[in-house]
Amino acid sequence: PAExxxxxxxxxxxxxxxxxxxENMHGYDWEALREQYEPLLEHVEHRSDLxxxxxxxISELSTSHSYITGGDFETPDRPNAALLGARFxxxxxxxxxxxxxxxxxxxxxxxxxxxxxEVGVNIAVGDYLLAINGEELSGDDNPYRLxxxxxxxxxxxxVNAKPTLEGSRRVSVEAIDSEDDLLYWSWIxxxxxYVEERSGGRLxxxxxxxxGAAGIREFIKHFYSQVRKEGLVIDVRSNGGGNxxxxxxxxxxxxxxxxxxxxxxxxxxxxxxVVFPGHLVCLLDEDTAxxxxxxxxxxxxxxxxxxxxxxxxxxVVGIYGGPPLMDGGGVSIPEAGSTNPEGEWVMExxxxxxxxxxxxxxxxxxxxxxxxxxKGVDVLLAKIDAExxxxxxxxxxxxxxx
Numbered sequence: 299p300a301e302x303x304x305x306x307x308x309x310x311x312x313x314x315x316x317x318x319x320x321e322n323m324h325g326y327d328w329e330a331l332r333e334q335y336e337p338l339l340e341h342v343e344h345r346s347d348l349x350x351x352x353x354x355x356i357s358e359l360s361t362s363h364s365y366i367t368g369g370d371f372e373t374p375d376r377p378n379a380a381l382l383g384a385r386f387x388x389x390x391x392x393x394x395x396x397x398x399x400x401x402x403x404x405x406x407x408x409x410x411x412x413x414x415x416e417v418g419v420n421i422a423v424g425d426y427l428l429a430i431n432g433e434e435l436s437g438d439d440n441p442y443r444l445x446x447x448x449x450x451x452x453x454x455x456x457v458n459a460k461p462t463l464e465g466s467r468r469v470s471v472e473a474i475d476s477e478d479d480l481l482y483w484s485w486i487x488x489x490x491x492y493v494e495e496r497s498g499g500r501l502x503x504x505x506x507x508x509x510g511a512a513g514i515r516e517f518i519k520h521f522y523s524q525v526r527k528e529g530l531v532i533d534v535r536s537n538g539g540g541n542x543x544x545x546x547x548x549x550x551x552x553x554x555x556x557x558x559x560x561x562x563x564x565x566x567x568x569x570x571x572v573v574f575p576g577h578l579v580c581l582l583d584e585d586t587a588x589x590x591x592x593x594x595x596x597x598x599x600x601x602x603x604x605x606x607x608x609x610x611x612x613x614v615v616g617i618y619g620g621p622p623l624m625d626g627g628g629v630s631i632p633e634a635g636s637t638n639p640e641g642e643w644v645m646e647x648x649x650x651x652x653x654x655x656x657x658x659x660x661x662x663x664x665x666x667x668x669x670x671x672x673k674g675v676d677v678l679l680a681k682i683d684a685e686x687x688x689x690x691x692x693x694x695x696x697x698x699x700x
Contacts, residue, residue: 299370303348304339306623308332310352310366314359317631319615324359331358345369345625352629361632362613362646363588365620369627380448380473382455383412383480386427386441392461393437395427401480402487410483413471421457421469428466429456450475482507489671490520493531496675500682502527503671509540509589517546522572526565528687529577529678531671532597535607539588547593550574551600559692566689575689577681578603579674582652586610592636594650604653604677607670612649 311332314323335355342348349366356364387398400423403412414421429435430444431454445453453473458466474480486505493503502524506513524530532550549572556569568575582594582605591610598605615632622628638644654677656670 299345300339300342302370302625303342303345306348306369306625306627307336307339307352309623310356310629313621313629313631314356317633318359318361319633319635324361326358331355345371345627349627356629359632360647361615362611363615363617363630363632365628365630367628367630369623370625377447378449378475379442380445380450380453381475381477382414382445382453382471382473383477384414388437389426389461390437392426394461395435395437395441397421397423397425397427397457399423401477401484403480403483409479411474412480413473416472419469419471421455421471425457425459426461427455428458428461428463430454432456434463445473448473486516489533489668492668492671493675497529497679500527501529501531501675501678503531503533505533505535506537506546506590506593508538509542509546509593510538513537513540514542514545517549521549521574525572525574526689527574527576528682529579530574531579531581531674531678533581533671533674534586534590534593535581535583535670536585537582537587537590537593539590539613541589543589543593543596547596547600550578550597550602554689557689566692568689575687577678577685577687579677580605581670581674582607582610582650583658583670584608584611586650588613588616591645591650595636595645598650598653605650606654606674606677607652607656609651609655610645610649612645612647614645 311328315328332355335351338351342351349369352366356366383401383403384397385399386395389396397414400414400421401412403415404410405412405416413419427435427441430441431448433444435441435444450473452470454468454470456463456466456468489505490503493501504517504520504524506517552570552573554568554573554575558567558569560567580594580597580603582590586594587610591612591614594605594610597603614636616634617630618633620628620630635646636644654673656673658669662669
């Protein structure tokens with residue numbers, strides 16, 4: 299292992315020497331840094347020690363997307379828990395657990411599937427959870443102990459509207475191994491409902507979680523169905539980056555050039571076929587990262603609308619997928635920096651500052667408020683009142699007789 303670790307150390311150093319996005323290594327003496335950290339290899343006793351040294355060395359360059367990942371850690375398997383998309387409360391009087399909340403989800407999509415809402419399950423808030431996989435559950439136990447090793451598979455639940463086994467029924471539920479997507483779905487649906495209700499249906503909302511597969515999927519789902527709204531809140535808070543921002547921005551920057559009317563189609567048809575003529579705002583925060591940074595920057599440069607929230611992460615020296623290391627680990631080398639059209643480096647180490655700064659106060663967040671979203675709605679409503687952008691109605695039919 300010691301020989302492998304030494305080889306990996308020098309491989310990482312060479313990768314940065316040959317592929318870092320600027321040859322001057324940000325002014326650092328890269329040879330001297332190799333010599334500075336190399337003596338520490340004598341004290342490496344585990345792959346995590348090596349990863350720490352490598353991380354310290356490459357972080358000297360003060361660049362985003364400099365990561366050391368994986369490697370021969372020989373880590374034990376983690377328990378694969380079964381989750382139900384639900385929350386429990388303890389009925390202390392009867393010493394039994396009740397279903398306190400069922401996350402609604404959207405069973406039309408596999409990643410938003412909520413187990414207790416599927417056809418045939420028929421479990422409701424207030425029902426008692428009396429046993430899991432045949433093992434009785436009392437208030438002295440923990441339901442997650444019984445779910446800990448069950449995994450994303452069928453789980454048998456014994457439930458009843460009463461806190462007794464008498465009259466109970468057993469139901470098979472296909473559990474999930476993570477509730478992250480259900481929590482996310484609840485958050486975006488809450489935001490969309492707020493915007494819909496607050497604006498009386500005039501405004502739309504869509505969140506883009508990243509600039510990868512999930513982000514483009516969410517954009518496609520929610521943009522095309524809202525192109526006739528008068529205004530649209532584009533939310534890239536906590537956007538994890540990726541590489542599809544250009545695809546999204548291309549659609550947002552389309553200009554209305556012509557309108558077609560057909561006799562048997564009620565509304566106008568735009569040219570280009572999908573164009574959003576209304577007003578836009580973009581929400582960003584400290585976790586808007588990487589290609590999310592770039593999206594926010596270009597959103598403003600393209601004149602699409604104001605940025606609202608907090609200054610973004612500021613990491614835009616991009617990576618293309620680093621080479622493998624000999625023990626299966628990986629390294630990412632920042633290979634592409636961003637400049638403005640004048641050739642000046644932008645965003646890296648600073649981020650994108652909002653036009654309107656709004657801090658989501660933690661105390662208000664706990665109360666259920668989203669001050670950044672509220673401000674976005676305020677700005678859009680003011681814009682559409684001051685400058686309506688409704689599509690024209692069908693003009694009078696032309697008369698061509700002499």
